[in-house]
Amino acid sequence: MTDAGAGRVVLLGGGAVGSLVGGGLAASGHDVVLIDGWPEHVRAIRAHGLVVDTPEGEQRSRPEAWDLGEAHRLRGTNVSVAFLTVKLYDTDWAAALLAAWLPQGVPVVTLQNALVEERVARAVGWGRTLGAIGGGLNVFMAGPGVVRRAGRRGAAGGAVFKVGELHGRRTPRAERIAALLSAVDASAVTTDLWTERWTKLCANTMTTGLSGLTGLSLIETYTRADTGGIAVRLAAEAIAVGEALGFRLETLFGLPPRVWCEAAAGEPAARAGARDAMARQAAAMVEGGMSGTLQDLLKGRPTEVAFFNGFIAAEGGRLGVAAPTHARIAALIAEAEQGRLAIGTDALDRILH
Structure with a gap:
């Protein structure tokens, strides 16, 4: 049939x-x-x-x-x-x-x-x-x-x-x-499958690699000030690359794309809106939820980050749109997969510098 x-x-x-x-x-x-x-x-x-x-x-x-x-x-x-x-x-x-x-x-x-x-x-x-x-x-x-x-x-x-x-x-x-x-x-x-795909890709890249590197749960990744700030930067970079590819998102976690970009630039009201949006995501979860990337690293398996952050970084490089945070996370995940980087919040310093 x-x-x-x-x-x-x-x-x-x-x-x-x-x-x-x-x-x-x-x-x-x-x-x-x-x-x-x-x-x-x-x-x-x-x-x-x-x-x-x-x-x-x-x-x-x-x-x-x-x-x-x-x-x-x-x-x-x-x-x-x-x-x-x-x-x-x-x-x-x-x-x-x-x-x-x-x-x-x-x-x-x-x-x-x-x-x-x-x-x-x-x-x-x-x-x-x-x-x-x-x-x-x-x-x-x-x-x-x-x-x-x-x-x-x-x-x-x-x-x-x-x-x-x-x-x-x-x-x-x-x-x-x-x-x-x-x-x-x-x-x-x-x-509009392709816009939906890019929206989901943006959402995934905000947290899965970050959770995998730090060992934090998804709730923690969304709600901590340090990881939340990095997630906002990841969102803004992914939105910029997507726009260069022709994707025009309506919302990401309920907020217009411009709000994430303004939040990444430090605009106070936009930053507050982004924090609230991520808090709503966390509120829909129960404790203990792990990203797929963290699960894979803990089991010693390859991750999918090359198709997430790595893909956005590569497309940004091809188009001349900077996505340095995605590139950094993809590179650090590759180190973690090879056993050359320990999972833990110490990885935050390496993401930021």
């Missing part, structure tokens, strides 16, 4: 986002297949089900779990839609795997955190590719078979998932996919 109609829902990538979405859909009665390369995670789901621990309570579901080596089973499966939920650096091979084994015509949705739709479309076809943005999920793996969400459902006050066609038109299949994701949290169709 094609075009997001009746059939199985496939998620390639069973990490925090894939498990949150897969668990939520399975708990709502959908036929879900979760494909992942972490053997202990697959075994735990098969034996005990998938636990999604949220501020609202614990949810246990029974999606089908496959190892990566079983992906060939997709060939003869009635699939309605496939979500790509792998790490950004795994996008190319994962898209190629879906291209090899998915039935023809099944839409592929990039539920990831950066602008990778073009890479996916090169593998599976432009006509099959859609993008989906998940904002304010704040999820992490607590162990095999257990995913924890630090953000409250509905706390965003609007759509958490935004589904869009690459061509920007509203289509029935985008509406069906958004309706599907509404089983997990509020969802909507966007007709």
Whole structure:
């Protein structure tokens, strides 16, 4: 079955986002297949089900779990839609795997955190590719078979998932996919996927690398004066690079882009507005939420910062738009990944100087 109609829902990538979405859909009665390369995670789901621990309570579901080596089973499966939920650096091979084994015509949705739709479309076809943005999920793996969400459902006050066609038109299949994701949290169709992508990228780059370097929780990163000040600088640099690329954001965390730029320049009222906006973000979370970058560093895994801060720094360099704070964070994360920089708040001095 094609075009997001009746059939199985496939998620390639069973990490925090894939498990949150897969668990939520399975708990709502959908036929879900979760494909992942972490053997202990697959075994735990098969034996005990998938636990999604949220501020609202614990949810246990029974999606089908496959190892990566079983992906060939997709060939003869009635699939309605496939979500790509792998790490950004795994996008190319994962898209190629879906291209090899998915039935023809099944839409592929990039539920990831950066602008990778073009890479996916090169593998599976432009006509099959859609993008989906998940904002304010704040999820992490607590162990095999257990995913924890630090953000409250509905706390965003609007759509958490935004589904869009690459061509920007509203289509029935985008509406069906958004309706599907509404089983997990509020969802909507966007007709401006690329601006939504850049907005989410700006938001991610403000905190994830900063949290990873300092070892601070997301709440602390948003609310401390020192990290909050750096986050404002990161926002202003990302907005400037985005404008040079042609992106015109409406708001970032509820504030017009100019406010973040004025705050970075030291304007008192704008700085107060930025602090309030970040405090609102923190208020929607529960204690203990860690950025994905911090989780990866603690587990000794590569991070996605090259696709976040590193990407903005590289695009800024190409366009002649300075993004020194992004460049510094990307460079320090690379050191931390190689074990040459200890995680801790001492890293703040190295970010600033």
